[in-house]
Amino acid sequence: MDLIFIIGAGNTQITSNPILNLAIIYLPLALLILYGQKLQTWLITNDLSKTVGRLKEMKDKSRDETIAHITEGIDNKEETIKRLDSFLEYFTIMPVDLDPAGVINKLDHIMTSRDMRMKSEIKQLFPDLDELKANSIENVIEIATSFNFVYKIVRHFYLVGKKTNNFLLLAQLQMIIPFLMLQADALNKAMATFKKNQPIGDAIGPMIVGKLMLEHEKHDIAVDTVYAESDISGRKAILVTAKGPAGTVGQPGNAVQELINKENPSLLIMIDAALKLEGEKTGEVAEGIGAAIGGIGVDKFKIEEAATNSNLPVYAIVVKQSLVEAISLMTKEIAESVDTVHDIINRIIEERTNPNDKIIIVGVGNTIGVIQ
Amino acid sequence: MSLPIMGAPDKKAKKLTVYTIEECVKCKKPVKREFKDGDLVHKILDKCKDCNENIMISLIYGEEPKKN
Ligand SMILES: [Zn+2]
Numbered sequence: 306m307d308l309i310f311i312i313g314a315g316n317t318q319i320t321s322n323p324i325l326n327l328a329i330i331y332l333p334l335a336l337l338i339l340y341g342q343k344l345q346t347w348l349i350t351n352d353l354s355k356t357v358g359r360l361k362e363m364k365d366k367s368r369d370e371t372i373a374h375i376t377e378g379i380d381n382k383e384e385t386i387k388r389l390d391s392f393l394e395y396f397t398i399m400p401v402d403l404d405p406a407g408v409i410n411k412l413d414h415i416m417t418s419r420d421m422r423m424k425s426e427i428k429q430l431f432p433d434l435d436e437l438k439a440n441s442i443e444n445v446i447e448i449a450t451s452f453n454f455v456y457k458i459v460r461h462f463y464l465v466g467k468k469t470n471n472f473l474l475l476a477q478l479q480m481i482i483p484f485l486m487l488q489a490d491a492l493n494k495a496m497a498t499f500k501k502n503q504p505i506g507d508a509i510g511p512m513i514v515g516k517l518m519l520e521h522e523k524h525d526i527a528v529d530t531v532y533a534e535s536d537i538s539g540r541k542a543i544l545v546t547a548k549g550p551a552g553t554v555g556q557p558g559n560a561v562q563e564l565i566n567k568e569n570p571s572l573l574i575m576i577d578a579a580l581k582l583e584g585e586k587t588g589e590v591a592e593g594i595g596a597a598i599g600g601i602g603v604d605k606f607k608i609e610e611a612a613t614n615s616n617l618p619v620y621a622i623v624v625k626q627s628l629v630e631a632i633s634l635m636t637k638e639i640a641e642s643v644d645t646v647h648d649i650i651n652r653i654i655e656e657r658t659n660p661n662d663k664i665i666i667v668g669v670g671n672t673i674g675v676i677q
Numbered sequence: 678m679s680l681p682i683m684g685a686p687d688k689k690a691k692k693l694t695v696y697t698i699e700e701c702v703k704c705k706k707p708v709k710r711e712f713k714d715g716d717l718v719h720k721i722l723d724k725c726k727d728c729n730e731n732i733m734i735s736l737i738y739g740e741e742p743k744k745n
Contacts, residue, residue, distance in 0.1 A: 483686055487686040490686065490690075501714065502717065503695060503712065503737060512718055515718070519719060550718075580684075583685060634693055634695060635737065635738050635739065636738055636740070639738070640737070640738035641738075674737060675717065
């Protein structure tokens with residue numbers, strides 16, 4: 306009975322005119338077949354235009370917040386805002402990797418010059434700032450720059466898709482939009498945390514190692530990186546981490562390379578935050594093998610090379626967290642993993658090394674808000 | 678596809694309150710209070726009333742305020 310109604314035959318009639326009945330049933334069907342994709346393109350474009358608008362709002366807000374943060378107590382606001390806008394457009398050109406031999410050195414050189422330039426420009430702009438505030442400004446500008454970049458990329462694909470009426474391009478953009486919005490949300494939250502110098506989830510490595518470094522003499526070993534010597538169960542532990550409480554990751558690659566060559570240790574333990582998979586618990590601690598360090602790959606390369614050359618085993622301990630958690634305020638679950646990781650370090654040292662051995666322990670991550 | 682490895686956005690945004698945990702380095706009694714500007718992890722604050730050792734900030738973290 307239902308089926309008969311749908312195909313417009315049988316006794317059930319919409320109107321008394323059979324031709325009109327056919328038109329009512331089949332015309333929309335024909336229209337959908339012919340113009341369905343156009344309709345869908347229109348729907349997706351509408352949806353994306355809303356998202357791009359929201360992203361623009363977030364980006365503008367992050368720019369305003371950055372301005373408020375860096376011009377706090379400064380007279381020459383106009384000039385500072387002008388400089389900030391040029392910072393937001395800063396770009397880094399990656400070295401050519403057609404001939405990959407030696408590309409890491411080039412990458413290292415480019416990234417170091419980039420950091421140095423940023424630091425010196427901020428110093429020039431605000432000569433009287435203390436290191437903590439200068440670093441906070443550097444971080445906040447970096448976040449605003451990333452925001453600007455995410456927004457511009459999304460807008461680019463949206464406009465290209467719209468101008469060429471390219472359904473597939475727009476559909477692909479719509480598919481990845483939730484993940485880009487996740488990144489935008491993370492940047493948004495990071496901004497608030499970095500402004501107040503509160504520890505972020507990624508600071509868990511420096512926090513765990515920093516606690517072991519308390520009351521031991523700290524020595525500089527690389528840019529923004531310190532080490533201290535301590536005794537753990539009769540072994541000489543060399544503790545390495547970025548120099549807090551400013552927001553920096555330091556140069557663990559250079560530091561560890563130098564220490565491996567100088568001290569000839571028998572074990573390297575690396576502690577870092579790691580991206581969790583959906584369903585995994587935040588703050589879960591896991592052990593493994595290999596260089597636990599993220600970033601662009603320069604530090605990882607240096608550590609792996611130095612460890613391989615001296616046949617040094619590398620143990621990794623990671624604290625699981627999501628992308629948002631890693632760059633925004635440290636949550637309770639992450640903070641409370643400190644003691645668990647200390648227990649694991651002690652166990653590894655007792656089981657895997659002998660008294661009087663030398664061990665390097667590295668706390669990898671951004672040490673914002675954490676003193677050693 | 679490398680994007681989904683970073684996880685999916687949360688449906689509900691969590692509102693976190695920032696807490697600071699102070700602890701005497703000797704008697705280890707933790708005191709939880711709200712975060713104040715200038716607080717840093719491992720910062721030495723006062724002397725402990727009981728044993729005259731240093732009181733240090735041991736943790737700073739965000740937590741969802743308990744619903745009452
Ligand atoms: Zn006490």
